[in-house]
Amino acid sequence: MEKIIETQVLVIGGGVTGTGIARDLCLRGFDVVLIEKKDLNAGASGGNHGLLHSGARYIASDPEAAVECNSEIRILKKMAGHCIQRTGGLFVAVRGDDENYIADFPGLCDRAGIPFEAVSVRDAIKLEPVLSANLIAAYQVNDASINPFKISIENMNDAVSRGARYLSFCKLESFDMEKKKIVRANVRNQVNGKAFQIQAQTYINASGAWAGYIAQMADISIPMVFSKGTLLVTSRRLARHVINRLRKATDADILVPGGVVSILGTTSLRVDHPDNIHPTVDEVDYIIDQGAQMIPMLATCRYVRAYSGVRPLVSAGGDDDRNVSRGYTLMDHERDGVDNFITITGGKLTTFRLMAEKTCDRVCEKLGVDAACQTEVIPLPATRSGEWSEPGIPHGGFKEFKASGDAILCECEMVPASAIDSIINSICKDKGTPDLSSIAVRSRVGKGPCQGAFCSVRILSHMYQTGQMSDTSGIQELKKFLNERWKGEHALLWDQAIVQSSIKEMIHCGVFGLELEK
């Protein structure tokens, strides 16, 4: 007999949208289960720029989205301030950029109600000395940066503390349908291969780019298009503000501060499938060349890694993915003949809270529950286990840890053993299986210049030594983790980065011979 879990609402997808929905529903008193086929932020939420848009980027292409961004950024700064850096943003144009677009910018901002301020070229360069000497115009806006991992972790932590259940590595495989309704979700645990069922009153499809596949399981078709974007991470932070290119949104025109690093991107490439994507050499070179027009140092600085994400876009026809609405799509599938099924996809990280609110409003309506949204008024609590996903924090805390006799397991990002233990604890509390990858999602481990060469072995050893791991899977675990890091490394190896990666290969292939292990 297969196990059956019962709940009021089943949320499918552990990105920022799904975790935001889980928390919103809990705050309204619902009983919630969230399933994720991998781990938190395995999709676009873990592969984006981390830019909280002021809206200014969308004033020309999508004014409605611009308005939404403007209002959400205010709410999030108040309600989830600990996940956000109030960097401010700059829009800058260089010689050769479209003069009409520059001239229209103030008017379009005004129309969408987006605050901005004109800055002289001299002052802009004073604010950000890395800017090109070819600057011709600059405006200041309210952009900010957000730690996407932290926001999802904290959303989920708060939901769990209010009774939600989070099931990682649980993949939805099919629905059992009976008369215009989903009666059960068939789910498989990806770690032990066991199948089980979840029975809910309402099913929410928050699976981002995968929304079409999930809808298909209920015989509903959603025309998704997949737009891959690639981003590069510099080894240190180059600018204090978010820097946007003042032109019609296109490739490689934003540099976002992410704690102690900067993130440069992005591209928009139509792909056939949202799985198994990774940055390529061509993309990396193109992004650098474009970015360097705005910030010359980008041509010579050191990068530690690249990563890619797939934007969940719902097609309205047409070929240019940047013209597909970045607004969200909320579908009550009652109109498709399935009464208890909702899809929420598209949108942006910036608008996840709003997307969750609208989705939960619809759930309330369907179930006849009268409960107002609380995420606008109840701040998101900060928990210890979310803390280590934040770049920079450990540096300040180092002395304290050293004094208490704590070993630093990740020396690039200064993550001590006690932090690893508290992350493992929180994974176990969610009935997850702690391993290197799940620890890496929740911390800075493996994200520094050594890209996991040393910390991987140190953490694995620590887990064995403390009994947190005890089976024979260690070598496979190590290989899996390093190969995952490698996806983001192989396309940008030159200068100092190739030195580091050579050392990594010396250790793991040259000495350990892991390539010989089946």
Place this chain on the structure above:
Amino acid sequence: MNLKNNATISCDLLVIGSGIAGMVAAARAASLGLDTVLTGSSSGFFLTSGLLDFLGVYPVESSQVLESPFNGLDQLRKQNPDHPYSKIDNKTILESLDFTARILSSGGLEYSSAKNTNVNILTSAGTFKPSFLVPQTMIKGSSIGSGKKKILLADFKGLKGYSAALIAQALKRRHMDVTTVTIQVPQLTGDFNVMRMAALFEDDAFLHRTAKQIESSVQDREILGLPAVCGIHNSQDSMKKLENLTGLDCFEIPGLPPSIPGLRLKNAFETHILKNKVRVFNNVKVAFTAFENEQILFTTDGEPFRTQIAAKGVILASGRFPGRGLAAHREVIRETVFDIPVYHPQQRSLWYQLDFFSPQGHPVNRAGILTDSDFRPVDKTCQPLCENVYAAGSILAHNDWTRLKSGAGVSCVSAFCAVNHFHARKKIK
């Protein structure tokens, strides 16, 4: 050796690079009576395991682990005529490895091998690595491969990146009989340095206390595996003492850098070389200036001193990317001293594969310097660039040592042979 401003130093042979190849080249040159100068940094030794591999895997595509290097050598030469081993016969290879073992012994460090076969050494990842010349402190570990030994593995509380339990699980997968013990080290707390751990092994009181802690775990065990941190200057003695105290055979298990066996290797090379009157300019970088009157001229880089070096011959043993002998740019890979053409896959998109652990290895690891049969770098027309410039070690093309497990072997052998060729040419003149 001190450098004086504006002085000129003349020598027969300048060795650029103080890794394994540079050290062997300098030692060989000294043994042939050549007046030799050695430059470069030896900090890379902290990254080496201390094992001297010869040829461990071939063909790499089929992950064929070789019982003896000679089982793969002929096939390697046939399929890869540009590989450094294709330029040398078996007898000379063995001669150069033997030479290396002898100079290390003269520097105070004993290496052993097993009659022309590879020995499989347990690593701290729980894997076995085929190697050839092995520090005496590790050699006994090769006996556990039979699966018949009752093994005890020890780790030290607080020693990062090493877990007896992790290794034990890997051995259990191979159905080996293994138990573990964790040793407390009250002297060391918090985040301590491996060097401090290793230094403790030179203290008898520490050895006694360690043996005492192991006592109750000994029971029916026959052999004890320890992390490779058992002493810096007297590791062989420390191991012997520990064997007497515990009544067990002991062996070290190499692991993550910083590597203590690598440090011992460096110390032994340096001891031997200094004894043999090689002039060593530690951490000095040289910049090539000109070929002049059959000499090759350099200046030393960096303030406050600038010294000229005039050498009759050069061994370029400056390593790959970590050693800075090769520098990769977005479009191209360059050799850093002479700007000798580097053989490499043209576009960067061809340098690496998507699978980090691809058994074939990454094409960029076969990049490097092409040479004639005497190890002299050649230009595009396959002519030596200079009569008396030789290349040795990991900078040579067509040797992906991370897959072949041939790193130290190629370094020792190519350095030994390159110096021999220089010496022979010099004599004719």
